[in-house]
Amino acid sequence: MPGSDLRFELVTGPTCGNPASxxxxxxxxxxxxxxxxxxxxxxxxPHLQPGLAAQLVSTCExxxxxxxxxxRMTIIPLVFSLLVVGVAQAAGTLKGGGLPGRTLxxxxxxxxxxxxxxxxxxxxxxxxxxAPLAAAEALRASxxxxxxxxxxxxxxxxxxxxFIPANPVKAAAEGAMASIVFFGLVFGLxxxxxxxxxxxxxxxxxxxxxxxxxxxxxxxxxxxxxxVFLLAFVVGARTGFGAVGILGQYxxxxxxxxLLAGVLGLVMAVFGGRIPGGKLLTALIPVEAMxxxxxxxxxxxxxxxxxxxxxxxxxxxxxxxxxxxxxLFRITSPAGNLAVAIYVAxxxxxxxxxxxxxxxxxxxxxxxxxxxxxxxxxxxFATMVPICGAMGVPMExxxxxxxxxxxxxxxxxxxNVTGDVGITAWAARWGKxxxxx
Numbered sequence: 001m002p003g004s005d006l007r008f009e010l011v012t013g014p015t016c017g018n019p020a021s022x023x024x025x026x027x028x029x030x031x032x033x034x035x036x037x038x039x040x041x042x043x044x045x046p047h048l049q050p051g052l053a054a055q056l057v058s059t060c061e062x063x064x065x066x067x068x069x070x071x072r073m074t075i076i077p078l079v080f081s082l083l084v085v086g087v088a089q090a091a092g093t094l095k096g097g098g099l100p101g102r103t104l105x106x107x108x109x110x111x112x113x114x115x116x117x118x119x120x121x122x123x124x125x126x127x128x129x130x131a132p133l134a135a136a137e138a139l140r141a142s143x144x145x146x147x148x149x150x151x152x153x154x155x156x157x158x159x160x161x162x163f164i165p166a167n168p169v170k171a172a173a174e175g176a177m178a179s180i181v182f183f184g185l186v187f188g189l190x191x192x193x194x195x196x197x198x199x200x201x202x203x204x205x206x207x208x209x210x211x212x213x214x215x216x217x218x219x220x221x222x223x224x225x226x227x228v229f230l231l232a233f234v235v236g237a238r239t240g241f242g243a244v245g246i247l248g249q250y251x252x253x254x255x256x257x258x259l260l261a262g263v264l265g266l267v268m269a270v271f272g273g274r275i276p277g278g279k280l281l282t283a284l285i286p287v288e289a290m291x292x293x294x295x296x297x298x299x300x301x302x303x304x305x306x307x308x309x310x311x312x313x314x315x316x317x318x319x320x321x322x323x324x325x326x327x328l329f330r331i332t333s334p335a336g337n338l339a340v341a342i343y344v345a346x347x348x349x350x351x352x353x354x355x356x357x358x359x360x361x362x363x364x365x366x367x368x369x370x371x372x373x374x375x376x377x378x379x380x381f382a383t384m385v386p387i388c389g390a391m392g393v394p395m396e397x398x399x400x401x402x403x404x405x406x407x408x409x410x411x412x413x414x415x416n417v418t419g420d421v422g423i424t425a426w427a428a429r430w431g432k433x434x435x436x437x
Contacts, residue, residue: 027221034225035232035403039243042236057237060230067227068399070220075385076172078213079367080184081206082382086369087188088203089328103321103427107329110268110423111365114261118335119357122257122342131249135242136347139235139397178390181363217381228403235400247404250343255411257339258332262415265331265422273425275311280425283307287421291413295406297326300417307421313428321424331419332412334364337383340401345393356391363390380405 042060045053165171165179172180191202220227235243269275287307290300301322308318338360345352352360367383380402388395 027224030225031228031403032406034229035400038229038232039236042233043240045237053237057234060233064227064230064234067223067230071217071381074213074216075381076180077209078382079386080180081210081213083181083184084188084191084206085203085210087185088192091192099320099427100324103324106423110264110331111334111368112361114264114331115334115338115361115364117260118257118338119361121260122253122339125253125256126346131246131347132242135239135246138239139243139246140348141238178359178363181366181386181390185366228399231399250401251404251407253343254336254339254408258336258408258411258415261332261335262418265418268422269425273428275425279311283310284418284421287417288414291417292410295409295413297413297416297420301326304417304421308424311425313424317428318424321427322420325420325423328369329419329423330368330416332415333368333383336408336412337387338364340384341387341391341393344388344397347397348394350393352391360387360391363387
């Protein structure tokens, strides 16, 4: 049944050394190459005959928009089905009680803490180091589909009201992501109260829906290098090489937020697990090396098991908590994703007040827990669209940011494995304690 077994699929699934993972890394490389070629050729296009250059930009803009729409069409059914299945996973874990239930609750709390830190630190960093004004204006002017004005931030009461959809079908048609997220949670919780036969059928249905959407997205992403090239060509033609500086700043800021989230893992281990700092850092060296070389928490799991054994954590604890952490506890995911949304808002000049940031924190955490089992190639869109939609942040730049996502992904993986080890050390003090070897 999806509600009880799905949470451990990642642990027994393919590792980074398998063909599927290698294919993904090859895809990210091709996407990055498409971005670079698009920016360079677009920046050089003004040297062509004016009529030809304008025609090339117009054609690339139209074709890139078609590719982007093909990707967008999967987002709502994918996010909704992920939420329903994610609720089933969480409910199954909580019913088990004991260490698994307490671990899941701490997962949620630490995700909330790390995302709140990002909500405070990212705007503060952008105040100290704002994006170049001229380059930001050129970048947003070149974004595909920027026919409408930047949305204004709604009043707080209006935002709270928007969470409850009077008409869920209308909310889906309008892309009201906050309403869809809320309805998905309520629907999933209600489904857990059904009798066993109906519950299994319903969760199996939505598990199949999310798998089907992932297949469609995989088809669309097979031509992602071309789609990103087309979009980047338009950006390069309209911004020149100034876009390179902004993308570099974006990578640095998101990476910093992911590493800050990873620091919480060290705090959990040292203060919660009472692990000496020197011993912890020594045990983490091979873990971080594996994380950097593979960009995969799953591929780092065997090394994390060895590291926690050296830290004196019992087999009963590390054998349960680490697989759960790899599958569910991506501490950098909501923090990094919120930083992405805040950076995009900064580029568009969208002011995010406390209410918008609070909504972003909540939605980022919920989507992070719900996106269990999503292939790495589609996690970016499956998580970013609900966050941007709930905060009123334009989404036109997301395809370009996907192209450079492989760079901050190093920091995401480093932070995640650090958090996994930290939460395991902390959990060792709850029930069975620490073993002696």
